[in-house]
Amino acid sequence: MITLRRSSERGHAKHGWLESRHSFSFADYYDPGFMGYSDLRVINDDWVAGGAGFGAHPHKDMEIITYVLEGSIAHEDTMNNASELKAGEVQVMSAGTGVFHSEFNASDSQKLNFLQIWILPNQKDVAPRYAQKDFSGTKGITLVVSPDGQDGSIPIHQDARLYQIKLDTEACIFSAAEAKVYYIHVAVGGLVLNGISLQAGDGAYIADEAMLRIEAQKNVEALLFELRGH
Template sequence: MITLRRAQDRGHFDFGWLDTRHTFSFGEYFDPEHSGFRALRVLNEDRVQPGKGFGTHSHRDMEILTWVISGALAHGDSLGTRGVIRPGEVQLMSAGTGIRHSETNPSDAEPVHFLQIWIVPASEGLPPRYDQKMFPEADLKNRLRLIAGPEAEEGAAKVVQDVKIYAARLDPGAEVRADLAAGRAGFLHVASGTVSLQGAALRAGDGARIEGEPSVAVIGETAAEILFFDLA
């Protein structure tokens, strides 16, 4: 069964400096029918204006990933990590017993467009940890590239949960296929462009829950970027 979650049906807030859309309940947005999907708790699409950002704040016992679609995002945290995340890089912050961080747009001209993803960890009370991985364009081109997983295989970031997260950049007409083992579920998010999922057209911001399907095909209708979650 495939259940579509259309972009326009998500929670939406525009604070001027931040335009944010929530696939699942988050902050002041609550929808009892969309309060996460298995271990996938948050999937926010954020656009932050130049020179603006999220000031220092705290998290604990959550796996927090960032995937930049365009622009750049500067990061700083209480572990002493400093860096900039750009398209093709995944940031993973395992908050554990507690971490303080800030995320800001370092540009004075270009907005930053990114996805913020929260995964409920399999274990609580772990030491906080930061990871950042870069994936060349060739790794993402017309294939599902593992960017985060429980074993950190294939150079992916390590996430403390039985979840695998893949990214792909598709040319028009290119097809990728995702296989799901019995009992597992998938979630597809279209970051940009337009794709076809088992014949259903999905546009940027659309998502889809996938349950009871052993395999699904995603075809690029235009140039597109997708994230796919394989969930226990």
């Protein structure tokens, strides 16, 4: 079963320097029908003006994944990390017992577009940790986040996996695991999922589908979440 979540249905916030689309309830956008899916709690599609960003703010007991689509992020945190995160890179911050961090557009003139993703952890009060990795050179379906760092992915504290999908015009097959549910978010371009068309910003809940056929309509970049079944 595939249930669509169209881009136009998402929550929308505009604050001058920031424009954001929320796949699930977040901040001032609240819809009890869209509070997340399994352990996936947040997908925010953020556009940040040049030189602007999020000042130092706290997080606790959350797995925070940042996926940069355009531009670059200047990141600092209380774990003494100071780094620049560019398009194609993935950052994972396990907030654990608590961490402060800031994220600013590293450019004064170019816009920044990134996805911020929150996944609920399966352990609380763990020591905070940080990692980032460049996946910009990969094609096809690539595992980028997992519970155990499988195949060079970044580990998180949850039985969840995140796959990056990058296709030009080809098609690929993904075999779904038993007792798992899936969520797909199309970031760039368009694709056809088991005969259903999705465009940039669209998402879909996926359950009880043994096989996913993903066909690129045009150059596509998407994220596929593998989550614990209900």
